[in-house]
Amino acid sequence: MTHEKTFRLVIDALLIAIVLLQNILPFLGYIPFGPFSMTLIGLTVIVAGVALGPGDGALIGGAWGLITFIRAFAWPTSPVAPLVFTNPLVSILPRLLMGIAAGYLYRWARHKKYWSMRRSMRLAAACAALVNSLLVLGLVYFFYQTPAVAHAFGATGNQTLGYVLMISLLTNAVPELILDVLVAPVIAAPLRQHWDRIRPKSKA
Amino acid sequence: MSKFLFGRYLPLDSIVHRLDPRNKLMLSFCYIILVFLANNWLSYLILIALTLGAIRASTIRLGFFLRGIRPLIWLILFTVALQLLFSPAGGHVYWHWAFINITQFGVINAGYIFIRFLLIIMMSTLLTLSTQPLDIATGLASLMKPLRWVKVPVDTLAMMLSIALRFVPTLMDEAQKIMNAQRARGVDFGEGGLFKQAKALLPLMVPLFMSAFNRAEDLSIAMEARGYQDSEHRSQYRILTWQRRDTVTWVIFALGLALILICRRW
DSSP: OHHHHHHHHHHHHHHHHHHHHHHHSHHHHEEEETTEEEESHHHHHHHHHHHHOHHHHHHHHHHHHHHHHHHHHHSOSSTTHHHHTTSHHHHTHHHHHHHHHHHHHHHHHHHHSOOOHHHHHHHHHHHHHHHHHHHHHHHHHHHHHSOOGGGTTTOSOOTTHHHHHHHHHHHHHHHHHHHHHHHHHHHHHHHHHHHHHHTTTOOO | OTTOOTTOOOOOOSHHHHSOHHHHHHHHHHHHHHHHHOOSHHHHHHHHHHHHHHHHHTTOOHHHHHHHHGGGHHHHHHHHHHHHHBOOOOSOEEEEETTEEEEHHHHHHHHHHHHHHHHHHHHHHHHHHHSOHHHHHHHHHHHHGGGGGGTOOHHHHHHHHHHHHHHHHHHHHHHHHHHHHHHHTTOOTTOSSHHHHHHHHHHHHHHHHHHHHHHHHHHHHHHHHTTOOOSSSOOOSSOOOOOHHHHHHHHHHHHHHHHHHHHHHO
């Protein structure tokens, strides 16, 4: 019992280390195409959520969001990051909920529908990626409607600021849509091995 | 990789290096608020003076910072261009085409954003250049202490943070090692289209995650063997102390804040 607790603490820490690593080494975290790039960090969050449980997914997702938030100020990931991710609601919330969604959906698919492990993972991964991108887009749209203090970085609000955010919207939607397609099959293989290792210890 | 400055530490011995990490974290946070408060040229001049003063005190060469900004310059210019071309109508219109307006308002705004960026990047780079990662972790953990009142497991999070920071370089070495091993087997990294690139990462990601799992297993057993029970009931080896120089930095900061608030009035 206590061993599981320590193991969880350490594996969460190491997954956070992997997320940090993916931020430091660009080839591990991002695949560039043209002016945009697709991130592989979501993959790590989905791995955490599906392999360990919704709580761990939330933790790793939250860590990613926090890093995105800080990076938007200090070391932006993309040209739109300083416009969009300087708002913690846009940067942190979608990633947090993405991890939770991955964890619960996998559990739900496994227990309620008696789906195979691989199929449940595909579903959880696809939905988690969707949750992330839809929430980012939705929140960007929401804050575009109500130009709040949070967008002080973008401009002192007005209607035509919408153009700026429309571009942010497009550059966010395109990479994350590709991410959705890509994540589900890629994620299943590493997860399967992980899951087999953890199962004797926890019932999650 | 070596081009990026943010997150690296430069072992020097200056006043800035010797400041309490908690203090440096809080100062950087308040500095960002200060940058957002500034709204005219005079207040930006004060901020630039503050920033240059801090860099001077750290004895790190200014050229070092400028070199660190270089990989980010296109990002910043792109953001500024977005602001310049699609900013709201206001002031004198210099040039107009379809939905693109270059207005006085846009030009001023773009200029401000450029300066804001530069200042924040410089200051946060200064923070990481002058503070060891483990000091940042200890500082963050001690700053999070009040969150204990709302039932946040602060000590556990602090433990995780220090383990994570400790294992970033180890995992980095391992990732390189796996990459080279897979290259020797004929995997091409970073070549071909989007899908091919993503597929090439699979033989890197799977072993990386697996080895992280094995490592977690070993580490947790070793921790328990050394008497680790939980994170709450522990004493500390690294103890931070607040010194007079930390108080002095806040006096300087308050002075800057007051000056900027006066400038805003005008």
